[in-house]
Amino acid sequence: MRLKDKLGNKSNASSEIEYHGATGWLIGEAGRGVATIIDMVHHTRLGTISATLGIMRMALAQAVNHAQGRSAFQKRLIDQPAMRAVLADLALEYEAAVALVVRVAKAFDAPDGPERAFARLSVALAKYWLTKRNPAFVFECMECLGGAGYVEEGPMPRLYREAPLNAIWEGSGNVIALDVLRTLAKQPDSREAYIGELAAQRGKHARFDAALDTLLSDMEGPVGEAQARGLVGRMALLLQAALLLAHGPATVAETFCESRLGGSDGRMFGVLPAGADIDPILERQVFA
Numbered sequence: 127m128r129l130k131d132k133l134g135n136k137s138n139a140s141s142e143i144e145y146h147g148a149t150g151w152l153i154g155e156a157g158r159g160v161a162t163i164i165d166m167v168h169h170t171r172l173g174t175i176s177a178t179l180g181i182m183r184m185a186l187a188q189a190v191n192h193a194q195g196r197s198a199f200q201k202r203l204i205d206q207p208a209m210r211a212v213l214a215d216l217a218l219e220y221e222a223a224v225a226l227v228v229r230v231a232k233a234f235d236a237p238d239g240p241e242r243a244f245a246r247l248s249v250a251l252a253k254y255w256l257t258k259r260n261p262a263f264v265f266e267c268m269e270c271l272g273g274a275g276y277v278e279e280g281p282m283p284r285l286y287r288e289a290p291l292n293a294i295w296e297g298s299g300n301v302i303a304l305d306v307l308r309t310l311a312k313q314p315d316s317r318e319a320y321i322g323e324l325a326a327q328r329g330k331h332a333r334f335d336a337a338l339d340t341l342l343s344d345m346e347g348p349v350g351e352a353q354a355r356g357l358v359g360r361m362a363l364l365l366q367a368a369l370l371l372a373h374g375p376a377t378v379a380e381t382f383c384e385s386r387l388g389g390s391d392g393r394m395f396g397v398l399p400a401g402a403d404i405d406p407i408l409e410r411q412v413f414a
Contacts, residue, residue: 134287164305167296168246171253172234174292178256179227181292182220185267185285189213190411192271203270204412212270212396214404217411218382219263219395225369226252226362244319247309248365251320254302254355255362257293264289266395303354306361310345317345324364327371331380333387334367363387377406 127142154162193204193213203209230252233245268275268282275282293299310317324338341360349357363386370379384399398404 133290134284135291168249169234170296171249172231174296175227175230175249175252175256178260178292179223181260181285181288182223182263184281185264186216186220186411188275188281188285189216189267189270191413192274194413204408208396209270210404210408211398211402212266213411214381214402214407215385215395215398216263216266217407218378218385219259221374221378221410222366222370222382222386223256223259225373226256226366229365229369239315240319240322243313243315244323246313247306247316247320248323250297250302250306250309251358251362251365253292253297254299254306254358255366257290258299258359260292261286261289262395299355303358304351306358307349307351307354320361320365324368327368330371331367331383331387333383334364334371337364337367337387375406375410377403378410381407 127144130140130142132140190204190213193209194202196203198206204213226248230245230248233241233248236242236245264282264286268286271280271282274280277283297305321342324341328335328338337360341364344357344360367379367383367387370382374382381398381402384402385397388399
């Protein structure tokens with residue numbers, strides 16, 4: 127009928143269509159349409175989280191590059207304490223996203239049951255959390271550029287318009303959250319694989335241990351649909367923390383747990399714990 131006039135993503139044309147007299151073939155078992163679709167969506171969700179990670183990488187690179195080249199008050203922006211805190215916090219968010227996407231992708235490639243069970247649940251958690259965090263992440267990167275970031279000649283406006291899309295595609299927030307509840311209830315192997323991933327990191331950080339105990343307690347009781355988003359967000363955040371504790375640099379993992387599992391939960395970028403060791407976090411992002 128037409129090409130959609132979308133907010134962004136315009137180079138990836140989307141159309142509205144009608145079928146008249148078209149022939150269709152049954153795919154899968156009759157009456158099991160949703161289950162058949164979910165199997166397909168399971169794989170496309172891996173694509174959405176990978177694309178989200180790419181947007182984050184580009185936005186952060188633009189912010190770091192600008193901060194390295196722009197000076198104010200006799201210092202480069204990247205040497206100003208407030209800007210360093212913001213960039214370091216963005217770097218934490220990005221590193222946690224990398225760890226999550228790579229771990230989910232690894233599980234997709236595994237032939238064995240536990241890993242595939244982990245993939246079923248973890249890709250939904252990653253889809254929900256990363257795509258929800260992305261718009262705020264890109265906005266904060268845009269703000270690092272000041273007014274120049276809001277000008278169409280640069281890349282930031284396009285990235286900002288693209289940022290919400292992956293949260294909408296392949297299951298919006300409510301759909302993903304309810305899907306996670308169904309998986310927890312109907313696929314105990316996925317539940318156990320997820321819990322095992324987190325439990326392996328117990329004892330490495332006090333805030334992580336406390337948050338894990340609370341989460342496991344809440345997962346034991348009934349979770350209503352209205353509370354689904356809260357549970358899914360916490361599950362994703364704890365999984366990121368576990369992966370950084372397992373595979374990330376100690377400073378990155380420590381600061382992530384302190385900032386995300388404490389009182390602030392990382393809701394406002396640039397609010398890091400007093401005494402956070404910012405230098406090694408930023409050094410992983412700056413350009414030589």
